[in-house]
Amino acid sequence: MFKLDRKLIISATVSALFTASGIAGTASDTYSNGKKVIDGGVTYPVVDSKRGNYVISPQKESYMHGRLATKNELKAWNTDVMPDGTGLPKGSGSVEEGEEIYEEKCVMCHGDFGSGGGGYPSLSKGNAQEAHATLKNQRNVPNADGPVRVFGSYWPHLSTMWWYIHDGMPHPKTKSLSSDETYALTAYMLNINELTIDGEEIDDEFVLSHDNFLKIKMPNVDGFEPKIDGPNGTDNVRKYFANNKNFGAQKVNPADRCMKNCQKKSAKIVRIKGVGISDFLPPISVKRDLPESANAPVVGQAAYEASCAVCHGTSSMGAPEVGDKDAWEAVMIKGITTVYSNAMNGVGGMPPKGGNMDLEDAEIKEIVDYMYSLSR
């Protein structure tokens, strides 16, 4: 093993290799097709029937499971919409119609004119161009305003909006809007973000359709890096992540990393302001004790006597008698989860919840636990 690793150190494709303390792996920054790894990381070529730490089976076959998709199936599922209009169905809708649908199906979460609220995303913060101008804002000094990232100021393409509304909204009942309704809502989104078409502001009369869709240019269309469009798209990404300066990462030769006096004089401790965010659900606890509900067997006993003992206090009703170990052993062969659910939903001569529908599911569980505790 060690011999093999040494040999690999001098092989050109292996960029980093560690044999110390048993760390396995033959990492390479290049794929087998000769291209550099796309994400700035490494890949693990198969060496000696192993991919890093994992042994690989050498057998290879053609499998061809499944079947060909039908034309209609492809059409039914291939509903995405791309920036160049691929996938956009024919149709149209006006800002006015959009506002109506919005008031009916969206406003309860996204607020008046898309203002957001209660944690639901804002769909507009007023004029898109003005909001777009805030994207360099940084809240690195007290009371600074942050960047405004909403549809109008931030999204690069309109296609994303149409597609998302059509397939992903309204949240409580997605995939329920027609194409025309989606055009109308998308038009309304343009309107509340004060976007333009051919230099004209999009007003209430505006009708969005498959014909004028591609004329809408979003203010932040050039706001993203690397450029991913066209035949060099993935190569641009590759180049971008090959330079750690682009994304705030640090590269180091392990031997050269700083171990002593690594900080500036100005380094200081920053603490959480107040208690910070602490509305944790449930509150944090690392206690190892019984949950509160487990300490209340009395409830089980009283409720048992009130609702279940008529049948389970005797063997004559066909119910497993409390205290009869053999009978309960036979019951428990199903596993406790099934037994709970039988007690809740009824089984054979056992009525749902023993006939007392006022009992909560948790109470039923408690009673069953109580009955079983006397029967094993």
Added chain:
Amino acid sequence: MSETLRSQVTRRDFFKKAVSVSAIAATAILLPKKASADEPEIMHHAKWGQKLGYPVTYNRYGLPSPYEHNNLRRNTKLLASGNFQASIAVTPIHESEGIITPNGLFFSRSHGGVAEVDPSEFRLMIHGLVEKEIVLTLDQLKRYPSVTRTHFIECPANGGQEWRGPQFNSLQFAKGFMSCAEWTGVYIKTILEDLGLKKEALWMLAEGSDNSEMGRTVPVDKVLDDAMIVWGQNGEALRPEQGYPVRLLLPGWEGNLCVKWLKRLEFAKEPWYCKEETSKYTALKPTGKAIQHFYANEVNSTVTHPSPEKPWLGLKKGEIVEIQGLAWSGMGTITGVDLSFDGGKNYVKANLKGLVLQKSWTRWSYIYKYEGKPLLLTSRAMDDAGYIQPTIDQETSIMGVESVYHRNAVETWEVTAEGMVNHVQIRS
């Protein structure tokens, strides 16, 4: 050999070894602990030891001891886009052991709730720029030869609430937007060899069948490297929260890209611009430009013991403890972790332990003699792709404080003289 003699010999042996192994260990043995009063736990029979336990039939699917009821995923309103269907519940990594997250504690993130998929109605469609456009049932998919790999999945917003300063006095919330599991599935490249991927295909759309129809664009480079379609999680079917019956797994890459409740893979020349790769999951820089298609979770680490949830209360001066933590990198394999006691001014080398796997959680350890003095514990990991965790200053100098995603700068726990642990940051 008499009992006394045997114990003398073994004790002497033990001393010799201990002394030669490490000075720390020797001191530990030489410090006699005072015998206390007889403890009832030992003097009386335990109550569970005198009655019959429950039969093997009782739990057909085993559950944790009821005493473990606080080991839970947790959430907060801040991390919800209005409701808990578009939200996240995070993993109690302070209670995590080893490098595997139990399925019930794996962090859960959804954009339209956890889908309840009927596996008999599950279909996977693979189409677009392939010679054969196909549909697979779950059984047919599982007929492909399987591979099993241990990988973490991390939400790129892990730590993303703390670009401008620490906010969570909690390890679970500061770093628990991630988990690690052993996944079983098929390499997508294995299926593509059957289907014939066309040369001009550069991108793959992965789409979920859930309420939000979660979609993301993946470069074919990753698909042909180590991308998997997985159905197994730690030896059983995926949990609904992890995409039952099938999810995409892109080892090391943003959790959001690992589309759950998978229904469709389409290949094309151009990328798609899904909602979750434009509106969200893009990292805005101070230049006003945002990084899109930011894939790999960079090298990262944290101290798990001690931590705000696991303080050193009651630890006495001179006692020996293990400082422990996790390290992970979506770019490769962890090669080392350094530990600082003064917030990152000076570092010593910590030790990796256990399995050290690609794009996986890795445990690290440092045995420490507690001095009863305040400390600033900072860990710093490195990977075999050549990266090291940046300082907060280094990272913010390029990314600013508004990018939300992919924060991997070193993090610091302040240990007080009383052994309490607080989340702090060191910035200049």
